Amino acid sequence: MQHIKKIILNNLVNIPGWRTNRKIVVIESDDWGSIRMPSNVVFQNMFNAKIPVDKDLYSIYDSLESNDDLSALFDTLKKVKDKNNNNPVITANTIVGNPDFEKIKKSNFSNYYFETFNETLKRYPNHNKVFKLYEQGIEENIFRPQFHGREHLNTLQWMNELQSKNENLLLAFEHQMFGIPIKDTKRGNYMAAFDFDEESNLVAVQNTIVEGLKIFSNLFGYQSKTLIAPCYVWSNKMDSVLNKEGIKGYQGIRKQFVPNVNGKAYKKKYHYTGQPNALGQKYLVRNAFFEPTHFSKKDEIKEILERMRISFFWKKPLILSTHRINFIGSLNEKNRKINLQKFEILLKSIVKEFPDVEFMSSDKLLELMLNEND
Numbered sequence: 001m002q003h004i005k006k007i008i009l010n011n012l013v014n015i016p017g018w019r020t021n022r023k024i025v026v027i028e029s030d031d032w033g034s035i036r037m038p039s040n041v042v043f044q045n046m047f048n049a050k051i052p053v054d055k056d057l058y059s060i061y062d063s064l065e066s067n068d069d070l071s072a073l074f075d076t077l078k079k080v081k082d083k084n085n086n087n088p089v090i091t092a093n094t095i096v097g098n099p100d101f102e103k104i105k106k107s108n109f110s111n112y113y114f115e116t117f118n119e120t121l122k123r124y125p126n127h128n129k130v131f132k133l134y135e136q137g138i139e140e141n142i143f144r145p146q147f148h149g150r151e152h153l154n155t156l157q158w159m160n161e162l163q164s165k166n167e168n169l170l171l172a173f174e175h176q177m178f179g180i181p182i183k184d185t186k187r188g189n190y191m192a193a194f195d196f197d198e199e200s201n202l203v204a205v206q207n208t209i210v211e212g213l214k215i216f217s218n219l220f221g222y223q224s225k226t227l228i229a230p231c232y233v234w235s236n237k238m239d240s241v242l243n244k245e246g247i248k249g250y251q252g253i254r255k256q257f258v259p260n261v262n263g264k265a266y267k268k269k270y271h272y273t274g275q276p277n278a279l280g281q282k283y284l285v286r287n288a289f290f291e292p293t294h295f296s297k298k299d300e301i302k303e304i305l306e307r308m309r310i311s312f313f314w315k316k317p318l319i320l321s322t323h324r325i326n327f328i329g330s331l332n333e334k335n336r337k338i339n340l341q342k343f344e345i346l347l348k349s350i351v352k353e354f355p356d357v358e359f360m361s362s363d364k365l366l367e368l369m370l371n372e373n374d
């Protein structure tokens with residue numbers, strides 16, 4: 001009965017919106033560029049301090065991508081080609097900055113400072129080729145960065161807690177990290193970067209996004225056309241500012257979590273692929289999920305192929321969501337190895353069942369949608 005309900009729902013969500021006769025597959029992957037757990041030594045220190053990192057998969061497996069992580073991912077992508085002789089391309093939703101812990105500490109926590117993620121890379125072992133690999137991936141059209149945020153952190157909320165002497169956050173700070181489980185917050189952490197509790201903070205949040213978009217252009221040599229809000233939390237009051245900065249499409253899941261002032265729960269808005277807002281910006285809604293680190297016992301490949309058949313039946317692109325955590329091996333190499341094996345099976349299964357499939361990045365899909373509306 002549950003399976004039938006899921007099939008009905010998967011059909012219903014694919015009915016409205018933009019259609020195409022082409023069999024398009026987009027792979028969107030979030031969190032690239034952001035720090036998470038620096039090392040297994042830090043994990044053990046957090047665990048010994050009674051911080052429940054052992055209950056948080058991101059703390060167990062996720063870390064800033066290394067040379068080996070990107071090389072192994074690229075090798076997997078190059079094993080498969082579509083009908084146009086193109087490899088699968090990862091839309092790498094990238095965080096362009098991380099806190100500058102030393103500067104913040106020197107200011108006695110009175111001011112927030114950040115550094116660009118290519119500076120962060122210099123302090124991690126086995127990360128000296130990462131930015132070059134980004135450039136190689138862009139050149140070979142297998143890794144296409146799009147904007148995910150200046151930081152994957154709500155800097156206003158985080159700094160308030162540090163100034164209030166939150167012991168767990170201060171301990172994490174000493175280990176140059178922020179992404180730990182926190183009780184008594186709306187989300188269980190402070191990682192929803194575009195969230196705000198007071199209307200007066202909206203401008204500050206917008207300013208970080210605008211600055212982040214400029215950094216993105218400087219780093220990669222092109223403007224990001226799409227954006228994915230960290231934790232799917234953002235306000236449409238930002239639309240006009242983002243539109244002026246070149247954002248013409250929003251990646252996401254069906255639900256948008258809208259900030260609600262005075263600490264109230266998020267409002268929810270629902271979207272579908274191709275849906276326009278008042279400014280003509282489009283929504284790109286994910287309709288399949290490859291998250292083997294979270295669901296190791298689930299037959300995700302079977303479910304993704306089922307969702308693909310439904311998407312193509314309704315003449316919709318398959319927009320596959322997968323997070324960086326699935327491809328990271330610096331904390332646990334087995335995580336990367338097993339998941340890349342599954343990913344390779346998935347990609348080969350896609351082209352076997354649908355030989356006329358086309359792989360493309362989110363910004364290319366958006367371009368196609370916008371051009372067909374002209």
